Amino acid sequence: MQELMRRAAPGLAVAGAALSVVWLFDPALQPDATAGATTATGFPSPAQADEGDAEEPTGTQPGEVADPPAEGAAPGTAAAPQEADGSDCSTAQAVTGDPVMTRWGAVTVRATFAADGSTCDVTAIAYPDGDPHSARLNAMAVPALDAAALEVGVDFDAISGATYTSEAYRASLQSILDQR
Amino acid sequence: MTTIQRGPRAAQAQEQVPAGQRPRRAHRGRRGGVDPRFAALAITAITLGLWALTGGLTGLAAGTTGALLAVGRVAGLLAALAALGGIVLTARPRWLERTVGLDRLLGWHRVTGMVAAFGMLVHIGATLAASGGLGGLWSALLDLLGTDWYVAALVAAVIFALVAGLSWRRIRSRMSYETWHAVHLAGYLAIALALPHQLVSGSTFVGSAVARWWWVGLALVTAGIVAHARLGGIVAAVRRPRTAVAAVIPEAPGVASLVIGGPGVEALAARPGQFVCLRVLTGDLWWQAHPYSLSAVPRPGALRLTVKALGDASTRTLAVPVGTRVLLEGPYGVLTIEQAQGRRVLLIGAGVGLAPMRALLEACGPEQEPVVIARASTQADLPLGGELDLLARQRGGALLTITGPRSQFPDGNPCTPQALRRNIADLTDRAVFVCGPAPLQEAIVSALIEAGVPRAQVHAERFAW
Ligand SMILES: Cc1cc2nc3c(=O)[nH]c(=O)nc-3n(C[C@H](O)[C@H](O)[C@H](O)COP(=O)(O)OP(=O)(O)OC[C@H]3O[C@@H](n4cnc5c(N)ncnc54)[C@H](O)[C@@H]3O)c2cc1C
Numbered sequence A: 001m002q003e004l005m006r007r008a009a010p011g012l013a014v015a016g017a018a019l020s021v022v023w024l025f026d027p028a029l030q031p032d033a034t035a036g037a038t039t040a041t042g043f044p045s046p047a048q049a050d051e052g053d054a055e056e057p058t059g060t061q062p063g064e065v066a067d068p069p070a071e072g073a074a075p076g077t078a079a080a081p082q083e084a085d086g087s088d089c090s091t092a093q094a095v096t097g098d099p100v101m102t103r104w105g106a107v108t109v110r111a112t113f114a115a116d117g118s119t120c121d122v123t124a125i126a127y128p129d130g131d132p133h134s135a136r137l138n139a140m141a142v143p144a145l146d147a148a149a150l151e152v153g154v155d156f157d158a159i160s161g162a163t164y165t166s167e168a169y170r171a172s173l174q175s176i177l178d179q180r
Numbered sequence B: 001m002t003t004i005q006r007g008p009r010a011a012q013a014q015e016q017v018p019a020g021q022r023p024r025r026a027h028r029g030r031r032g033g034v035d036p037r038f039a040a041l042a043i044t045a046i047t048l049g050l051w052a053l054t055g056g057l058t059g060l061a062a063g064t065t066g067a068l069l070a071v072g073r074v075a076g077l078l079a080a081l082a083a084l085g086g087i088v089l090t091a092r093p094r095w096l097e098r099t100v101g102l103d104r105l106l107g108w109h110r111v112t113g114m115v116a117a118f119g120m121l122v123h124i125g126a127t128l129a130a131s132g133g134l135g136g137l138w139s140a141l142l143d144l145l146g147t148d149w150y151v152a153a154l155v156a157a158v159i160f161a162l163v164a165g166l167s168w169r170r171i172r173s174r175m176s177y178e179t180w181h182a183v184h185l186a187g188y189l190a191i192a193l194a195l196p197h198q199l200v201s202g203s204t205f206v207g208s209a210v211a212r213w214w215w216v217g218l219a220l221v222t223a224g225i226v227a228h229a230r231l232g233g234i235v236a237a238v239r240r241p242r243t244a245v246a247a248v249i250p251e252a253p254g255v256a257s258l259v260i261g262g263p264g265v266e267a268l269a270a271r272p273g274q275f276v277c278l279r280v281l282t283g284d285l286w287w288q289a290h291p292y293s294l295s296a297v298p299r300p301g302a303l304r305l306t307v308k309a310l311g312d313a314s315t316r317t318l319a320v321p322v323g324t325r326v327l328l329e330g331p332y333g334v335l336t337i338e339q340a341q342g343r344r345v346l347l348i349g350a351g352v353g354l355a356p357m358r359a360l361l362e363a364c365g366p367e368q369e370p371v372v373i374a375r376a377s378t379q380a381d382l383p384l385g386g387e388l389d390l391l392a393r394q395r396g397g398a399l400l401t402i403t404g405p406r407s408q409f410p411d412g413n414p415c416t417p418q419a420l421r422r423n424i425a426d427l428t429d430r431a432v433f434v435c436g437p438a439p440l441q442e443a444i445v446s447a448l449i450e451a452g453v454p455r456a457q458v459h460a461e462r463f464a465w
Helices: A002-025 A033-041 A046-050 A062-066 A132-155 A163-179 B008-014 B036-060 B063-091 B094-100 B102-135 B137-145 B150-167 B177-201 B209-239 B264-268 B312-317 B351-363 B385-394 B417-423 B438-450
Strands: A093-096 A100-102 A105-113 A119-126 B244-252 B255-261 B275-280 B290-293 B302-308 B326-332 B345-350 B371-375 B398-402 B431-436 B458-462
Touching: A002 B150, A002 B177, A093 A163, A100 A163, A100 B063, A105 A132, A105 A163, A119 A132, A119 A163, A132 A163, A132 B177, A163 B137, B036 B063, B036 B094, B036 B209, B063 B102, B063 B177, B063 B209, B094 B102, B102 B137, B102 B150, B102 B458, B137 B150, B150 B177, B177 B209, B209 B275, B209 B326, B264 B302, B264 B326, B275 B312, B290 B302, B290 B312, B290 B351, B302 B312, B302 B351, B345 B351, B345 B438, B351 B371, B351 B385, B351 B431, B371 B385, B385 B398, B417 B438, B431 B438, B438 B458
Parallel strands: B345 B371, B345 B431, B371 B398, B431 B458
Antiparallel strands: A093 A105, A100 A105, A105 A119, B244 B255, B255 B302, B275 B290, B275 B326
C-alpha cells in the first residue's frame, strides 16, 4: 500500500496541482467574477476603465482623457466630437470601417458624420458574441467603447478584460478615419 | 558459431525475390476490417471539413490575423485529434492490437504524442501571435485567460508539455518507470481539461451544432473505447474461474518459471507467443498488472510464465507462496506461429526474451526446422537452455548459443548481417521472430533487414512500453 502511494504520488501531485489552478483561476468556475469585475469599473469613462489596466500600453494618460480634447487637438482624433451647433446629425453620412478579426470574431465599427465633418455617432455594428463569454463581456464593453470613441476618437483606453475587442474596435475606427 | 547446413531447398530459397519488396502491412496475422489508419484519416478529414466550412478557409485569406487564427485552429484541432487517437492506441483495445500488433500500436502512440505536442505549440503560438499583433503578447495572454475555460486549457497545455518532455527518450531512460507512468497518466486529465475551451469558444464548434455534436461524439466514443479496453481486461479476469500459482521453478540466476493452474486457464485460451498481464493477489501486488509471455504451450488447466526479477514487482512475484491467487488479463499479442505462414522459422531471443521464443518453438512443426539463436552473457544465465535445445532438435532444427560480454560484438550486437547470413543459409526465406531488450531488438531487426530478410517476415515483440 505504501508502495502504491509512492508510485501514485507524482501523478497525484500533477493532477492535484492542475485541478487546484483551474478551480482557483478559471473564469468559468468563478461565480461571475468576470462580469463582476466588469460592472465594478462600469466603464463610465475611459479614464476609469484604465484603472487596473497597467499592462495595456495606450498612448493616452488618464489625466488627459478626463477632459475631452478640443477639436482637432490631437492628431488621430479626427472623430472628436463637436458641440451641436453647425452640425446637423439628421442628415449625417455613415461610414463603415473594415472588419477587424479577433480571436472570437470580427469587430466592425460604423461612424456617422455631419456635413461639417463632426462626428455624430460611433457604434460597433458587429462584434464577437457567439460564445457566452464574449457575449457577456462585449455586451458591456461595446457600449462603453462606443461612448469613449465618440468622445476621444481612436485614443480611448482599452478596456481591461476586453483588450481584444478594444484593439479591434480601435483598428476598425482608424480605418474609417483613414477613408476620410 | 557453428555453421548450419541446409538442404538444396535452402540454396534455392536464397535465389528468391530480392529482399524488402513486400509491403509491410501484408502479413500481419489474419485480419479483416478496415485499416485503422483509414478510420483515422476519415475522422481527420471530416474534422478539417468542418473547420473549412466554419470559416477556416475564408480565414486563411483574411489577412495576417485571420490566417494566423485559421492556422491556430487547424493546429488545435489536429492536436486534439492526435491526443484522442493516442489514448485509444495505448489503451490497446484488442481489435486494434489484433490488426496492427503491439509494437506498431506503441510506435503510432509515439507519433500521435508528437503530433499533439507540436500541434499544441503551433495552436498556442498562432493564436497568441494573431492577438498580439493588436495589443501585445502579454495582454493577449491575460485576455485569453479571462475567457471561460482558458485557464483549464493552459493547464492542459502545461501537463501535455510535461508528458511529452518526460517521454523524450533521453529523459525517460533516467526516470523510474513508475514516476514516468504516473505523470503520463495525467495526460488523460489534460485532454479532459482542454475539451471545454474547444466547445465554448472554438469557432468551429460555436458556429455549428453539427460540428459540436461531432466533437462531443468523438470524445465520448474515445472515452468509451478507453474505459472498455482498460477495465474490460480486469473485469473479464475477475469473472473467469479461479487461477493460482501452482509452482515456482528456478531457471537461471534471477529467473524462474511460474506455473499458473486452475480452471480459469482454459477459459483464457492463450496461445503460444501471446502474453498476459499478471496481477498477483497479495497485499502489496494486487494493484499492479505486469505483462509476461507464455513460455510454453498451455497444458490443460495450467500455463507457464518465465519471469526475470528485474524490479520490485517481478522480484516479489517470484517469492509468493504456492497457492497465491492471481488474475490473468488478456491474452494479448499477435506474435503467434501463424505469422510464419508455414515458412521455416528462425527464433532470436536475448535473456528472458527467450521465454516467448520457447513457446513459439514448441508450437513449430517439424517442417519448420526451427533454428533458435539464444543470447545470454554466460551459459549459466541462459534461461530454458535445455528445453530450447531439445525442442529444436526434435523439430529438425538447432540451437545456437551466443555468450560473452557485450563489448566483444560490434555495437553490442552479436547478430550482424554477415554473421546471420553465414550461419543460416536460407535466412531470407525464413520467418524470423525476435524478442529481447529494446535496443538490442532494434539492432537485430535492422541487421535482419540488411541481411535481406523481407520486413514482412520479421516479427518482433517489445518487452517494455
Ligand atoms: C509484451 C511484454 C511481454 C513481456 N514478457 C516478459 C516475460 O515473459 N518475462 C519477463 O521476465 N518479463 C517480461 N516482460 C517485461 C516485464 O513486464 C517487466 O520486466 C516487469 O513488468 C517489470 O516490473 P517490475 O516492477 O519488477 O520492474 P520495474 O523496475 O518497475 O520496471 C522495469 C522495467 O520494466 C518495464 N515495466 C514495468 N512495469 C511495466 C508494466 N506494467 N507494463 C509494461 N512494462 C513495464 C519498464 O520498462 C521498466 O523500465 C514483458 C514485457 C512486455 C511489454
